[in-house]
Amino acid sequence: MATIHVTTPEGTSSEDYHIHIGRGLLAEAIQYPDHYGIRNPVIISNTTLAPLHAQALAAGFNAPLLTMPDGEAYKTLETVAMLYGEMVNAGADRRSTVIALGGGVVGDTAGFVAATYMRGVDFVQVPTSLLAMVDSSVGGKVGVDLPQGKNLVGAFKQPKSVLIDTEVLATLPDVEWQNGMAELIKHGLLADEGLLDTSLHRRENAAELVTRAVQVKVDVVQRDPYEHGERAHLNLGHTFAHAVEQVTNYAWAHGQAVGFGLMAAARLSYALGLCSAEFVDRVEGILAEAGLPRRLGAAIDPAALWAAMRTDKKWQGGTSRFVLLRDVCQPLIMEDIQQETVIDVLQGLR
Structure with a gap:
């Protein structure tokens, strides 16, 4: 397992967190929740991923599972309001931890819910798509879309931890692998030319590709956590x-x-x-x-x-x-x- 420590110069030690990359991390998180910053979990996923991964995680934690529809079209304030209501009904309080299990849409939406529910609760990112693993799960940007444009409502909310279980990529459709490659290539163009070696762009190299791409983003985010300068390159x-x-x-x-x-x-x-x-x-x-x-x-x-x-x-x-x-x-x-x-x-x- 690879572990990358993330810290921000303006932040306090409480804003530091770890990104864990490896196989079998979901099962390990159930066994050792404190190690990953998880307490009183509430899992937010989507209707596609719930039967694949989220239901087992919820059962392991004996935690409520909230689902949103699948797709960018549902990354909206209406979905956020629905999730707020379900959080209340599930008994979530200020000591709860939102676990965002899914791709970028789930991570962005659930992260925004965590940033604003009861003025903020802890959350943990569990990305299940290559795209979310190498980009949106890292850096603390969360938010939703408006009809006028993407990501126009949002916040900076650092997770307590990021769990990247590369085993879940086994169920990732080919088109989603291609989608993730776009962000990985972006990171290569910006800061790691080795990521542009197309001979490496295979699933058996997922752990190496994800680790290198995540390191690119972490290096930038640590220097410019709130996008005042260099982070805009991302x-x-x-x-x-x-x-x-x-x-x-x-x-x-x-x-x-x-x-x-x-x-x-x-x-x-x-x-x-x-x-x-x-x-x-x-x-x-x-x-x-x-x-x-x-x-x-x-x-x-x-x-x-x-x-x-x-x-x-x-x-x-x-x-x-x-x-x-x-x-x-x-x-x-x-x-x-x-x-x-x-x-x-x-x-x-x-």
């Missing part, structure tokens, strides 16, 4: 991705949208003279090997994507803001990029 590809998700009403999975977003970020970097054509070709080849989208398709209007981007919370004062690349491990933030430039890039990717 949004590489996400301005495009969130717009695609919104415009398609979440017909694109998050990982698919991030894959396209990385392609678009590379093309925009080239259009602005920041990187070489060879670098763009390399990014496209890596995404192709992972089975991720590199083109929008004719049905998606670039002008509609631009309009959706204007609600992106990373933009400031109505000014565009994109994370771009000069090369591998050379990210930068560019502001006030003109609408025409972005739309031209998107037109070239239809």
Whole structure:
């Protein structure tokens, strides 16, 4: 088992936590709950994962299991309100620990519930998708969507611990593996070129891939826990991705949208003279090997994507803001990029 310690310079020791990565951690957590910061647990999962993993965990803890519908469309304040009510009915109090068992949607939603229920209760992240393991379960960002855009309501809430049981990846559909590869490739482009080696992108290497990708994010989050600077680099590809998700009403999975977003970020970097054509070709080849989208398709209007981007919370004062690349491990933030430039890039990717 690998264990990564997370601390934040502005925080207190009570905000430090450990990320545990290995096989059989769910069973171990039931046997040694105190070791993982679990007391009076309430498990939140979704209707798909409940019979696969959550029911056994709830039985092991003799804990209530609350379920939400599966999918990004349910990452809403309405779902949060429903879960608040079920928490009350289950007798959850300020000493309870919310266990978020699921992918990114469950983690974001359950984490927001934990951050706000009775002004905040402890929570533990138990990600079950590759995407959540390498990205959303780490760093303390939680929140939900509004009709106007993604993640517009949220908080910073550090977990008591993160349990990444790689055994659960055995039931992960291939498309979800591809979705997770998008975030893993993002981390490789930002800070670990070894993660771009497509010969490693196989399930038997899951523990190594997850550990390396998590370390990239932890290193950034420890230096900038509340996204005042460097942490914004982790949004590489996400301005495009969130717009695609919104415009398609979440017909694109998050990982698919991030894959396209990385392609678009590379093309925009080239259009602005920041990187070489060879670098763009390399990014496209890596995404192709992972089975991720590199083109929008004719049905998606670039002008509609631009309009959706204007609600992106990373933009400031109505000014565009994109994370771009000069090369591998050379990210930068560019502001006030003109609408025409972005739309031209998107037109070239239809």
